[in-house]
Amino acid sequence: MKKLTAFSLGFVLVVIILGAYTRLTDAGLGCPDWPGCYGFLTVPHAEYRVEKAEMRFPEAPLDHFKAWNEMIHRYAAGILGLLVLAMAIIAIRRRRAGVTNKPYKLPIGLLALITFQAALGAWTVTMALQPVIVMLHLMGGFTTFTLLALLYMREAEVPIPLEHSMVPLQKIAMVALVVVIIQIMLGGWVAANYAALACTALPICEGNWWSRLDLLGALTVPPADNYEFGVHNYEQRMTMHVFHRIGAFVVLAVMAKLLWSMWQRATTEWFKRMTLVLTVLLVVQIALGVTNVVASLPLLIAVAHNAVGALLMVALVILNYSLVKIKQQQKEVSHG
Structure with a gap:
């Protein structure tokens, strides 16, 4: 189970x-x-299959590059699903065998x-990239x-x-986790609505952006048959982007407070390494975000920005989990 979980974590x-x-x-x-894909298990390549695909979906011309990108992602997600199913089966069998000191609810929840x-x-496909579904799909992956x-x-x-000096940081660590989650959701909303290039200047946006904000429009989803490439106007996309930028400053301020306190308090190797990891992830994420703006969203940088955001969120969850465990251990010792 441990090896399966480790592999799934990387996968x-x-x-x-x-x-x-x-x-x-x-x-x-x-x-x-x-x-x-167009009614086939794999992307159609043979001439007769391509003809069938075009007959089935005349409104969606076959693009092999895009189709394979989508199918590879689906295959990988399917493999991950089988791995999680295997973990759930193992957890159920362990519980039936009388093993109660191993996780049971967590694998079932997964x-x-x-x-x-x-x-x-x-639904992402059948609802033609509806932004709410796309963002929920992103957050579901991060939660997994x-x-x-x-x-x-x-x-x-x-x-x-059992590092007692770290316990007072529990509140700020939780606040940091919450603001990072909100920032990821804002970033997901920007991506789902194709607003990543709505602002191309630093630090917030170009021109008198504050006079053109449209918060209500940015938070609503107009009805449409297809949401690919976005359906919002420029002011609405700019508003999405501006709030994501402002969120970045909030994250930076909260994380700076947390990391400064951690550098001052950490004495064990575990928390020293965690402090270093969080610091590196934050610096890299900021650098990737700035590069996305100045270089007009390079593909590899944008993908890395997504991945590092996931790593930062997971690292903060592990930090909060560690602080909770320490507090529990303290209670057990005091009651013992």
Whole structure:
């Protein structure tokens, strides 16, 4: 179970990266049906299959590059689903065998989440990239990554040092996690509405952006038959982007406070390494975000921005989990 969880933990990051690559190459509708592609299990290449595909979906011309991007992501997501199913089966068998000191609810919860993720993947296609569905699909992937990280820590029984000086940081650590999650959601909303290039100047946006904000329009989704390439006007997309930029400053301020406190308090190797990891991830994420703006969203940089955001979120979850465990250990010692 531990090895399976470790492999799944690495594999889910691959799935997240593939999902970001699919979205950023405009391949979300590379296959207009689900779970297959133009009615086939693989992307059609033979001439007679291509003819059938065009007859089935005359409104969606076949683009092999985009179709393969989409199908590779689906294959990887399917493999991840099988891995999570295997973990759930192992957890059920262990519980039936009388093993009660190993995670049970978490693997079952992961299976429920991955099933919902599959449904979101289907709706992403059938609802023609509806932005709310796209953002929920992104957050579902990040949540899967997070829960797998927690499952691995419990399966591997990762030892957390009883460092009492870190407990007072629990509140700021939780605030940091919340603002990072909100920032990821804002970024997902920007991506889902194709607003990543709505602002091309630093630090916020070009011109008198404050006078053109349209918050209501930015938060609503106009009815449309197809949401590919976005349906909002410039002011609405600019508003999405501006709030994501402002969110970045909030994240930077909160994370700076947390990391400064951690550098001052950490004495054990565990928390020193965690402080270093969080610092590096934050610096890299800021650099990637700035590069996206000044270089007009290079594909690899944009994909990396997505992946590092997931890693930052998971690292903060592990930090919060560690602080909670320390507090629990303190209570057990005091009551013992």
